[in-house]
Amino acid sequence: MVTLAEVAQHAGVSASTVSYVLSGKRSISATTRQRVEESIRKLGYHPNAGARALASSRSNIIALMVPLRTDMYVPVMMEIAVAVASAARAYGYDILLLTGEEGPDAVRRVTGSGLADAMILMDVELDDERLPLLRGTHQPSVLIGLPADTEGLTCVDLDFRATGALCVEHLAELGHRDIAVIGEAPAVYERHTGFAERTLDGLRTRARELDLRLLHRPCEAGYDAVAATLARVFDERPDTTGFVVQNESALEPLLALLRRWGRAVPEDVSVVAVCPEQVATQASVRLTSVALPAQEMGRRAVEHLVAKLDGRGSDEVVLLAPELTVRASSGPAPARP
Amino acid sequence: MVTLAEVAQHAGVSASTVSYVLSGKRSISATTRQRVEESIRKLGYHPNAGARALASSRSNIIALMVPLRTDMYVPVMMEIAVAVASAARAYGYDILLLTGEEGPDAVRRVTGSGLADAMILMDVELDDERLPLLRGTHQPSVLIGLPADTEGLTCVDLDFRATGALCVEHLAELGHRDIAVIGEAPAVYERHTGFAERTLDGLRTRARELDLRLLHRPCEAGYDAVAATLARVFDERPDTTGFVVQNESALEPLLALLRRWGRAVPEDVSVVAVCPEQVATQASVRLTSVALPAQEMGRRAVEHLVAKLDGRGSDEVVLLAPELTVRASSGPAPARP
DNA sequence: AGCAGCCATTGAAGCGCTTCGACGATTGCT
DNA sequence: AGCAATCGTCGAAGCGCTTCAATGGCTGCT
Numbered sequence: 001m002v003t004l005a006e007v008a009q010h011a012g013v014s015a016s017t018v019s020y021v022l023s024g025k026r027s028i029s030a031t032t033r034q035r036v037e038e039s040i041r042k043l044g045y046h047p048n049a050g051a052r053a054l055a056s057s058r059s060n061i062i063a064l065m066v067p068l069r070t071d072m073y074v075p076v077m078m079e080i081a082v083a084v085a086s087a088a089r090a091y092g093y094d095i096l097l098l099t100g101e102e103g104p105d106a107v108r109r110v111t112g113s114g115l116a117d118a119m120i121l122m123d124v125e126l127d128d129e130r131l132p133l134l135r136g137t138h139q140p141s142v143l144i145g146l147p148a149d150t151e152g153l154t155c156v157d158l159d160f161r162a163t164g165a166l167c168v169e170h171l172a173e174l175g176h177r178d179i180a181v182i183g184e185a186p187a188v189y190e191r192h193t194g195f196a197e198r199t200l201d202g203l204r205t206r207a208r209e210l211d212l213r214l215l216h217r218p219c220e221a222g223y224d225a226v227a228a229t230l231a232r233v234f235d236e237r238p239d240t241t242g243f244v245v246q247n248e249s250a251l252e253p254l255l256a257l258l259r260r261w262g263r264a265v266p267e268d269v270s271v272v273a274v275c276p277e278q279v280a281t282q283a284s285v286r287l288t289s290v291a292l293p294a295q296e297m298g299r300r301a302v303e304h305l306v307a308k309l310d311g312r313g314s315d316e317v318v319l320l321a322p323e324l325t326v327r328a329s330s331g332p333a334p335a336r337p
Numbered sequence: 338m339v340t341l342a343e344v345a346q347h348a349g350v351s352a353s354t355v356s357y358v359l360s361g362k363r364s365i366s367a368t369t370r371q372r373v374e375e376s377i378r379k380l381g382y383h384p385n386a387g388a389r390a391l392a393s394s395r396s397n398i399i400a401l402m403v404p405l406r407t408d409m410y411v412p413v414m415m416e417i418a419v420a421v422a423s424a425a426r427a428y429g430y431d432i433l434l435l436t437g438e439e440g441p442d443a444v445r446r447v448t449g450s451g452l453a454d455a456m457i458l459m460d461v462e463l464d465d466e467r468l469p470l471l472r473g474t475h476q477p478s479v480l481i482g483l484p485a486d487t488e489g490l491t492c493v494d495l496d497f498r499a500t501g502a503l504c505v506e507h508l509a510e511l512g513h514r515d516i517a518v519i520g521e522a523p524a525v526y527e528r529h530t531g532f533a534e535r536t537l538d539g540l541r542t543r544a545r546e547l548d549l550r551l552l553h554r555p556c557e558a559g560y561d562a563v564a565a566t567l568a569r570v571f572d573e574r575p576d577t578t579g580f581v582v583q584n585e586s587a588l589e590p591l592l593a594l595l596r597r598w599g600r601a602v603p604e605d606v607s608v609v610a611v612c613p614e615q616v617a618t619q620a621s622v623r624l625t626s627v628a629l630p631a632q633e634m635g636r637r638a639v640e641h642l643v644a645k646l647d648g649r650g651s652d653e654v655v656l657l658a659p660e661l662t663v664r665a666s667s668g669p670a671p672a673r674p
Numbered sequence: 675a676g677c678a679g680c681c682a683t684t685g686a687a688g689c690g691c692t693t694c695g696a697c698g699a700t701t702g703c704t
Numbered sequence: 705a706g707c708a709a710t711c712g713t714c715g716a717a718g719c720g721c722t723t724c725a726a727t728g729g730c731t732g733c734t
Binding site: 003004005015016019020023025026047048050051052053054055056057 | 719720721722723724
Binding site: 001044045046047048049050051052053054057059061064066068074075077078079081082085086089094095096097098099101102108109112113114115221222223249252253256278281282283284 | 338381382383384385386387388389390391394396398401403405411412414415416418419422423426431432433434435436438439445446449450451452558559560586589590593615618619620621
């Protein structure tokens with residue numbers, strides 16, 4: 001294993017000079033720099049991460065806590081995680097992957113041990129038990145998601161309240177009066193996940209303002225669960241003509257079931273989805289949807305974190321404005337009988 | 338920040354004693370141990386990861402290289418990643434998340450810097466460019482996937498060749514003579530991904546042995562792509578009654594399209610999928626399938642890696658035996674006209 | 675010519691931990 | 705009772721790096 005000292009010797013300079021060449025924290029003459037860089041290349045030198053972390057108390061690692069749950073739509077999480085990893089690398093950081101399993105202990109462990117310089121938390125609940133810990137430490141962190149109290153926190157998230165409102169407005173403009181919301185699995189609401197509750201709030205508020213009737217039904221994944229939910233919806237509100245779906249795994253079953261019920265999309269019923277663009281465009285009907293900007297959220301989270309680590313940036317709540325794209329799954333409400 | 342020395346002082350012992358209490362590498366009297374543990378708890382001490390890594394040249398981190406690609410079915414990857422993370426934690430290791438982006442450089446960087454003690458590589462190609470590097474280093478590694486040449490490597494994977502054979506056998510037993518394979522996206526084959534090619538090989542070999550006609554069509558994700566593929570299949574081989582699908586995102590569209598073509602499942606055509614159990618049971622038809630044991634693969638990979646890190650274990654290729662579960666999507670071939 | 679100021683470079687201290695050899699105190703043996 | 709082996713604890717060295725104060729050689733000014 002090649003060390004700094006060996007590089008220094010090979011280049012005929014002192015160890016500190018090599019260090020300064022590497023970090024650029026002091027000016028180095030062009031000739032020396034070149035000689036050092038040459039030696040580094042020749043010897044195949046890589047700075048030792050542990051030693052560097054010890055001496056500088058900087059690990060250049062960002063911890064990312066992803067949920068372990070199986071009741072969430074995983075691809076979105078994965079997409080965010082990958083975006084975070086890519087963005088972090090661009091700033092010279094690596095990603096430490098923590099699963100939700102350990103819960104708050106993971107936060108303690110990571111901040112306590114200096115394993116990571118900062119944290120990104122996903123799958124935030126409204127009253128998340130990890131938040132007090134984050135507030136109590138000086139380690140920078142960013143949440144992807146929005147808890148109830150954002151005091152002293154930096155959050156990045158899609159504006160799900162506005163998303164809900166936007167979906168309702170779209171359907172209202174098309175003349176729909178009875179709207180059903182096919183939501184995430186019940187467990188997601190039971191643990192008060194921020195995004196789910198906020199969307200619901202946006203939906204309900206706007207529906208009330210526009211004097212629409214709104215039915216919300218959580219829905220497990222799987223064809224049968226969707227079938228049961230849909231049957232219940234048409235049973236309780238036969239006049240339902242508008243659907244808002246915030247549950248990617250329910251989308252394709254729903255479209256299939258609507259066909260089976262003899263309801264044409266978009267002539268008889270309209271469907272608006274909250275899902276990644278890819279899902280919306282690859283479904284059996286090209287879906288009118290509000291995009292879930294996974295990449296952007298991941299990127300923004302990293303940018304804010306890096307800003308904090310560099311002493312720039314402050315606590316801030318970044319809500320990305322939702323954008324609704326009209327595709328083939330929504331149209332004017334059918335004339336009332 | 339609390340240090341070892343402070344704990345030692347608080348407990349009235351030397352620093353090395355505290356270290357030995359933590360590592361258990363020397364015997365410590367019960368009373369001393371208790372006193373030290375008490376101090377650790379009281380002061381909220383967490384060992385500094387960097388210092389530990391420097392002194393012991395062990396980071397207790399395993400690097401996991403996941404593909405960045407979008408043409409693969411992500412949930413499986415995610416499931417493996419999460420299983421790896423959980424299993425690793427159980428052995429006291431954390432996971433460093435590397436995206437495929439950096440390619441071989443990431444391997445160099447991680448092994449060179451001592452950032453991680455070992456690596457797990459996913460999405461292995463038959464002739465992967467990262468392999469020479471792994472063979473050239475003394476750092477333990479495990480592949481999830483199977484390259485062409487496994488000399489000097491440890492691999493964990495589902496036996497995809499046997500998987501292919503199993504699917505063909507099942508359909509053959511039911512009397513199907515014309516079988517179509519709906520495969521992964523063309524790009525997956527173009528870069529010679531191990532699992533895709535091996536499955537195909539298993540399918541073809543067994544089909545030849547059993548004297549069946551086999552048609553293989555790669556297929557992009559998305560309803561339209563599946564529609565085009567299916568149309569082509571029925572055009573080229575109108576007598577096709579058996580489908581093997583190794584492309585999770587094509588499953589639901591395929592089932593919907595078969596209905597549209599007026600082919601009942603399983604009365605007119607049988608479908609065998611290679612996919613996670615969850616997908617098979619939640620589809621609109623409960624699918625006969627060979628399970629993709631993501632959890633088990635992740636777990637096994639970690640176990641082998643830990644064994645290597647402990648000086649136990651050796652290079653080995655672990656091929657998990659495929660298991661075919663018969664569900665509602667396969668049945669006897671219809672009588673020939 | 676003489677001095678201030680700057681630039682490039684260095685030596686040394688120290689980051690917090692592990693680990694090795696050493697040492698006194700027990701213990702078990704003859 | 706006397707000696708060897710064992711046990712529990714300690715001090716010190718050192719892991720590979722960063723960083724600070726210090727140094728010497730310049731340049732440019734008066």
